[in-house]
Amino acid sequence: MPPLALTLGEPAGIGPDLTLQAWAQRFALKLPPFLTIGDPGVFQGRARALGLDVAVEPATPDSAAAMFPHALPVLATGHPVTAAPGRPDASSAPAARAAIEAAVALVRAGRARAVVTNPIAKSVMYQAGFAFPGHTEFLAALAADGGPAPGKPPRAVMMIWSAVLAVVPVTIHIPLAEVPRRLTRDLIVETATITARDLAARFGIARPRLAIAGLNPHAGEAGTLGREDEDIVRPAVAALRAAGIDARGPLPADTLFHPAARATYDVVLGMYHDQVLAPAKALAFDTAVNVTLGLPFVRTSPDHGTAFELAGTGHASPSSLIAALRLAHRLATPSP
């Protein structure tokens, strides 16, 4: 069976630590084999810093699974890394980018089963000319290149998934001040449609129940606390229902996340990033996984970022990365 492809991420962050820690628990946790993509020297150096006895071996997609029990298989991209733990350096951004590109190429060629990404530092990538808000949009562009519809990237949707809560931000990495202007009926409908489709096709939820949060306090209080909920969100929900999708809203976001409310839906669509990522991380920081919907391949990632202050200290928890590896394995495994 081909391995999962796990990217380097930001080399000055905790990604290398988590990768080594996850591999060290491969037997205890019965982890699926993964091929790490990046500079092998980063993983050798971080293993020394952490006092972990990990053999780091050059590997290919074909050799990774057999090697995985006794060594961390690493596919070198040839991009050197200069950043030290906790001290990001934009000159390493090409290595982070190359690992993502290589992982996608392997999955698209059938040589890896899914892409699992370690966190990147967006500001560091931007300094190096990275023109995408994050992985989500970059992966959509990579999915289009040479694919069935070259030049027309699929719409990629971010979902933070855990056993207790799944959330989707309709707008993602944009300034809060821009949210009302960028929020449209069509954007909500498209995001919800992709979410419903992938929850059914990939997560096995036959008829997903979507709770659509309002933008304003009390979902706009009948238009008296902002018009967006009446003028944009409500028509979007009506269009979704007309299309046969089980959507409800606009719902006041402040009362959407208590246990009784959570029992009434499979996923919440929020209008902006922190509206839904904050409750998701409050409830399940250690186990939540970032899953990209709408792509022609499976991609997962931990729910957290680079945590520079923890890099090389041994205090970072690998649990979200482990959950991401497990979910990627599950989603990439055809159901019997």
Ligand SMILES: NC(=O)C1=CN([C@@H]2O[C@H](COP(=O)(O)OP(=O)(O)OC[C@H]3O[C@@H](n4cnc5c(N)ncnc54)[C@H](O)[C@@H]3O)[C@@H](O)[C@H]2O)C=CC1
């Ligand atoms: N998928 C990705 O590539 C993501 C990347 N980021 C990037 O990460 C960078 C730092 O972002 P922050 O907002 O500081 O978020 P962060 O998630 O890196 O850190 C937030 C807090 O959580 C702690 N933390 C994070 N991961 C942890 C772990 N595995 N174990 C224990 N504690 C952990 C940190 O020490 C910090 O106190 C930013 O440049 C951002 O762009 C953030 C989220 C996702």
Ligand SMILES: NCC(=O)COP(=O)(O)O
């Ligand atoms: N806050 C989530 C995040 O930053 C992850 O974004 P992406 O890199 O997966 O697009």
